[in-house]
Amino acid sequence: MFSNKAEFKAVFLQKLEMTFGTSFGESTKREQFQTLGHMIREYVSSDWIQTNEQYRSTGKKQVYYLSIEFLLGRLLRHNLMNLGIETVVMEGLQELGIDLEDLEEIEADAGLGNGGLGRLAACFLDSLASLNLPGHGCGIRYKHGLFEQKIVDGYQVELPEQWLRHGHVWEVRKSDDSIEIPFWGKVESYQENGKLMFRHLQAETVTAVPYDLPVIGYQTETVNTLRLWSAEPSRFTANTDILRYKKETESISELLYPDDTHDEGKILRLKQQYLLVAASLQSIVSSYKKQKRSLLEFHQFVGIHINDTHPALAVPELMRILMDEEGLGWNEAWYITVNTLSYTNHTTLSEALEKWPMRIFQPLLPRIYMIIEEINERFCQELWEKYPGDWGHIESMAILAHGEVRMAPLAIVGSHSVNGVASLHTEILKEREMNAYYQVFPERFNNKTNGITHRRWLIKSNPKLTNLITDSIGPKWIEDTENLENLLAFRKDQAFLTELGDIKKANKEKLAKIIHEKSGILVDTNSIFDVQVKRLHAYKRQLLNVLHIMYLYNRLKTDPGYSLYPRTFIFGAKASPGYYFAKKVIKLINTVADKVNHDPDVNDRLKVVFLENYRVSLAEDIFPAAEVSQQISTASKEASGTGNMKFMMNGALTVGTLDGANVEITELVGEENIFLFGLRAQEVLNFQKNGGYNSREYYHYDTRIREVTEQLVNGFFPDTEGEFTAIYDSLLNHNDQYFVLRDFASYVQIQEQVSEAYRDRSKWLEKSLVNIAKSGYFSSDRTIQEYANNIWKIKPIK
Numbered sequence: 001m002f003s004n005k006a007e008f009k010a011v012f013l014q015k016l017e018m019t020f021g022t023s024f025g026e027s028t029k030r031e032q033f034q035t036l037g038h039m040i041r042e043y044v045s046s047d048w049i050q051t052n053e054q055y056r057s058t059g060k061k062q063v064y065y066l067s068i069e070f071l072l073g074r075l076l077r078h079n080l081m082n083l084g085i086e087t088v089v090m091e092g093l094q095e096l097g098i099d100l101e102d103l104e105e106i107e108a109d110a111g112l113g114n115g116g117l118g119r120l121a122a123c124f125l126d127s128l129a130s131l132n133l134p135g136h137g138c139g140i141r142y143k144h145g146l147f148e149q150k151i152v153d154g155y156q157v158e159l160p161e162q163w164l165r166h167g168h169v170w171e172v173r174k175s176d177d178s179i180e181i182p183f184w185g186k187v188e189s190y191q192e193n194g195k196l197m198f199r200h201l202q203a204e205t206v207t208a209v210p211y212d213l214p215v216i217g218y219q220t221e222t223v224n225t226l227r228l229w230s231a232e233p234s235r236f237t238a239n240t241d242i243l244r245y246k247k248e249t250e251s252i253s254e255l256l257y258p259d260d261t262h263d264e265g266k267i268l269r270l271k272q273q274y275l276l277v278a279a280s281l282q283s284i285v286s287s288y289k290k291q292k293r294s295l296l297e298f299h300q301f302v303g304i305h306i307n308d309t310h311p312a313l314a315v316p317e318l319m320r321i322l323m324d325e326e327g328l329g330w331n332e333a334w335y336i337t338v339n340t341l342s343y344t345n346h347t348t349l350s351e352a353l354e355k356w357p358m359r360i361f362q363p364l365l366p367r368i369y370m371i372i373e374e375i376n377e378r379f380c381q382e383l384w385e386k387y388p389g390d391w392g393h394i395e396s397m398a399i400l401a402h403g404e405v406r407m408a409p410l411a412i413v414g415s416h417s418v419n420g421v422a423s424l425h426t427e428i429l430k431e432r433e434m435n436a437y438y439q440v441f442p443e444r445f446n447n448k449t450n451g452i453t454h455r456r457w458l459i460k461s462n463p464k465l466t467n468l469i470t471d472s473i474g475p476k477w478i479e480d481t482e483n484l485e486n487l488l489a490f491r492k493d494q495a496f497l498t499e500l501g502d503i504k505k506a507n508k509e510k511l512a513k514i515i516h517e518k519s520g521i522l523v524d525t526n527s528i529f530d531v532q533v534k535r536l537h538a539y540k541r542q543l544l545n546v547l548h549i550m551y552l553y554n555r556l557k558t559d560p561g562y563s564l565y566p567r568t569f570i571f572g573a574k575a576s577p578g579y580y581f582a583k584k585v586i587k588l589i590n591t592v593a594d595k596v597n598h599d600p601d602v603n604d605r606l607k608v609v610f611l612e613n614y615r616v617s618l619a620e621d622i623f624p625a626a627e628v629s630q631q632i633s634t635a636s637k638e639a640s641g642t643g644n645m646k647f648m649m650n651g652a653l654t655v656g657t658l659d660g661a662n663v664e665i666t667e668l669v670g671e672e673n674i675f676l677f678g679l680r681a682q683e684v685l686n687f688q689k690n691g692g693y694n695s696r697e698y699y700h701y702d703t704r705i706r707e708v709t710e711q712l713v714n715g716f717f718p719d720t721e722g723e724f725t726a727i728y729d730s731l732l733n734h735n736d737q738y739f740v741l742r743d744f745a746s747y748v749q750i751q752e753q754v755s756e757a758y759r760d761r762s763k764w765l766e767k768s769l770v771n772i773a774k775s776g777y778f779s780s781d782r783t784i785q786e787y788a789n790n791i792w793k794i795k796p797i798k
C-alpha cells in the first residue's frame with residue numbers, strides 16, 4: 001500500500017479527497033485522522049485475513065478471552081508503532097504540515113471498562129498478538145463507555161461518555177454473523193428418538209451484532225480479533241409492543257456499569273452478561289464446526305477464559321449448546337465444558353461477589369436456570385459423598401442457596417482452572433476465601449501474577465526512557481523484558497544516572513504543562529511528584545494520603561523549624577456515581593488542594609492537584625512523570641494492582657503496603673528499593689476475625705490524628721459544614737474498617753524517609769534504575785506466556 005514517505009503522502013491525499021470529497025487544504029483534523037485510521041485498517045487487512053486463514057487451516061487450538069470490560073484507550077499511535085510504520089507516517093504527515101500528535105488528540109478513548117480488570121484485558125490482547133498466540137477477545141460494544149468526570153466546586157459531576165459520536169475507525173460491522181439471543185418465555189420438553197429434549201418458546205429475542213477490531217501484534221504479521229457485541233431489535237421476536245421492545249433492547253449495550261466492586265442487581269446487567277456469553281459461544285461453536293471436527297474434541301481445540309465471574313454463564317450456556325443443539329448427553333457435555341473453561345478471580349472483597357436473586361434469574365433465562373439447577377444438584381451430591389451429613393457445609397458451598405444464584409461457585413465448579421492475580425491473592429483464596437473449594441479441587445487453583453504491556457506503558461508513553469534503555473543495553477529487552485536487568489550494570493554510572501534524571505525532569509515538565517492547562521495550577525518541577533491514580537475506593541485509601549497532606553500542612557503552619565522537601569501530590573480517580581463515601585473523599589481532596597495551593601505560607605513547598613477524568617490516555621502522560629507511586633491499600637484487599645507496575649517500569653519508587661503485587665515488587669527490588677509501611681495482610685485478617693481494632697485509641701493517643709480528624713468537622717475548611725461528617729464517622733464511629741488511623745503513624749514515618757532519600761539525588765536515581773531493571777517480570781508477555789503454557793496449552797503460529 002505504501003512503503004515510503006512519498007507513497008504514504010500520495011495515498012493519504014488521494015484517500016482523503018475520495019472519502020470526504022474535500023481538498024486537503026479544506027480538510028479538518030478529524031477528516032485527516034479518519035483518513036489515516038482507514039488507511040491503517042486497510043494496511044492490516046491482508047495480515048488480518050492471513051492470520052484467520054492460518055488459524056483455520058492449521059487447526060491449532062485457539063483461546064477466547066471473555067470480558068465484560070476492555071479498557072483499550074486510544075489505538076492510533078499504538079497501531080502505528082506495532083506495525084512499524086510510525087516514523088514513515090509521522091514524517092510524511094510532517095511534510096504535509098500535520099503534527100501526528102494533534103491527530104492523536106482527535107481520537108476518543110475506547111473506555112469500555114472501569115479500571116484494572118478492563119485494562120488487564122486490553123494488555124492481554126496486545127501480548128497475545130505480539131507473541132503470535134491464537135487468542136481473541138469477546139466483549140460488549142457499549143454505546144457509552146465509563147462516564148466523563150468533571151470537577152465542579154470540588155465535586156465530581158458525571159457526563160455521559162460519547163466515544164462513538166463520530167464513529168470508531170477501527171471497527172468493522174459484521175451483521176452477517178449476528179446471533180439471536182432469547183430472553184424470557186418458557187421451556188418445553190419433548191421426546192426425540194427416545195431422548196428428552198428441550199425447546200425455548202415465546203422468547204423475547206434480541207439480535208447480537210458483532211463489530212470486529214483488529215488486534216495488531218508488535219512488529220509481527222499476527223492480527224487477532226476483538227469481537228464486540230451490540231444489541232439490536234430482532235425481526236424474530238415474539239414481542240408486540242414495538243417501541244418499548246426497541247428501547248429495552250438497545251439499552252442492553254447502552255451503558256457500561258460504572259462500578260467495579262459492587263453488584264448492581266439489575267435485570268439489565270444480567271441481560272448484558274448473557275448476551276456476551278451466548279453470542280460469543282454460539283459464534284465460537286459455529287466457527288469450530290466449520291472445521292469439520294467432532295464436538296467431542298472441542299476442548300482440545302478451543303479454550304474459553306472468563307475474566308472474573310461476569311461471563312460465568314458460559315458454564316450453563318456451553319452445556320446448553322452441547323446438549324440442546326448438538327445432542328450430546330450430560331456427562332459428555334460436562335467433560336467438554338469443564339475442560340474448555342478457565343476462570344480468573346479478581347477480588348476477595350465479599351461485597352463484590354456476584355449473586356443473582358433466583359426470582360429475577362429464573363424467568364429471564366429459564367433454560368439456563370434449569371441447567372444450573374442440575375449442575376448444582378450433581379455438585380451437592382458429590383459434596384454429600386465427601387462430607388456426609390454436613391448440610392451446613394454443603395449449603396455454604398452450593399451454587400444455588402438462599403434464593404440466590406452464586407456466580408463464583410458456578411465458575412469454579414465449571415472450570416478446569418481457577419487463578420488468582422498475584423501470589424498473595426492466590427494464597428488468600430486458597431487458605432481463606434475459597435478454601436472450601438480448594439479442599440475439593442486443589443489441582444484447579446493456580447496463580448498468574450498480572451502484568452502490563454510494556455509496549456504501551458513504556459515504549460509508547462515514555463519514548464525518551466525507551467531510547468536511553470536501548471542506547472545502553474541494546475534492543476533485546478523489547479522482545480524479552482527480562483533483559484531489562486542488564487541495566488543493573490549502570491547502577492554506579494553517573495552519566496547514565498544523570499540522563500535518567502534529566503528524562504524524568506523533562507517528563508515532569510510535560511505533565512506540569514498539562515496540569516497548568518487543565519487546572520490552572522502551577523507546580524514546581526523540582527518538587528517530588530508524588531502520585532496516586534486509580535479508582536476511588538475506601539480500600540485503596542486515598543483518604544490516608546489526604547490526611548497525611550493535612551498533617552504536613554499543619555506542621556508547616558506551626559513548626560517554623562520544619563523543612564519539608566517540596567512535594568506535589570497528584571491525584572486522579574473516578575468514583576462510582578452512587579458511592580457516597582468515595583465522592584466525599586474527592587471533595588475532601590479538592591478542598592485540601594484549595595486551601596494548600598492558596599496559602600503563601602506553604603505553597604512553595606506543598607501543592608495538591610486533582611486531575612479530572614482519569615483514563616488511559618491521561619495515564620500515559622502521568623506514569624512517565626511520577627517519582628513516588630502510592631500503592632497504599634489496606635493489606636489483603638488489593639488483589640494485584642497493575643498501576644503499581646506501570647509506575648515501577650517508568651522509574652517511580654513505591655510507597656506501599658505489602659499487598660497484591662507489591663509483595664512481588666518487594667521481592668524483586670529488595671526492601672532497600674521500596675518504601676513499605678503499615679499492617680501486614682495476616683495482621684489485618686486476624687484483626688478482622690476478632691472484630692477489628694479500636695480506632696478511638698489512636699485518636700486519643702496521637703495528637704496528629706486528633707488534629708486532622710477534628711479538622712474534618714470543626715470549620716477548619718470554610719463553608720463545608722457537614723460535608724465531611726461521613727468520613728469522620730467512618731474513622732471514629734464505625735471503627736475505621738480499612739485501618740486508616742491504624743496505619744497513619746507508620747505512613748507519616750515512611751513518607752519522611754522518602755523525603756530524606758530524595759535529597760541524595762544519585763542514590764535516588766540508582767533506586768529508580770533498580771526498579772526499571774527489575775520491572776521486566778511485570779510485562780504482560782510473561783503473564784500471557786504462563787496462561788498459554790499452563791492453562792490454555794496454546795502455541796504460537798509460525
Ligand SMILES: *Cc1c(COP(=O)(O)O)cnc(C)c1O
Nearest residue numbers: 115116534615616619641642643
Ligand atoms: C492501570 C489502570 C488502572 C488500574 O490501576 P490500579 O492502581 O491497579 O487500581 C485503572 N485505570 C486506568 C486508566 C489504568 O490505566
